[in-house]
Amino acid sequence: xxxxxxxxxxxxxxxxxxxxxxxxxxxxxxxxxxxxxxxxxxxxxxxxxxxxxxxxxxxxxxxxxxxxxxxxxxxxxxxxxxxxxxxxxxxxxxxxxxxxxxxxxxx
Numbered sequence: 001x002x003x004x005x006x007x008x009x010x011x012x013x014x015x016x017x018x019x020x021x022x023x024x025x026x027x028x029x030x031x032x033x034x035x036x037x038x039x040x041x042x043x044x045x046x047x048x049x050x051x052x053x054x055x056x057x058x059x060x061x062x063x064x065x066x067x068x069x070x071x072x073x074x075x076x077x078x079x080x081x082x083x084x085x086x087x088x089x090x091x092x093x094x095x096x097x098x099x100x101x102x103x104x105x106x107x
Contacts, residue, residue, distance in 0.1 A: 025065040028073045
């Protein structure tokens with residue numbers, strides 16, 4: 001049997017659409033968790049800033065991505081001082097969709 005390579009571990013066990021969403025949520029959870037660590041916030045401090053419970057921050061830090069929606073993660077990014085933009089592909093297929101996260105001015 002030949003060796004198979006997948007875009008992400010999720011692509012080995014899920015359909016392409018589900019796997020892509022799960023991979024994006026995992027990337028976002030890692031980014032948010034890293035931001036919390038870099039700012040030196042404790043989980044309860046991060047929870048207060050994000051307007052969630054400490055257990056939600058713990059779930060995020062432990063990679064329990066199935067408990068989060070992309071909207072909830074985008075809200076967390078906003079509260080951490082980031083802005084998210086989505087660029088959709090053109091009709092001619094010459095560009096790829098992109099999600100860009102930037103530091104908000106003054107953050």
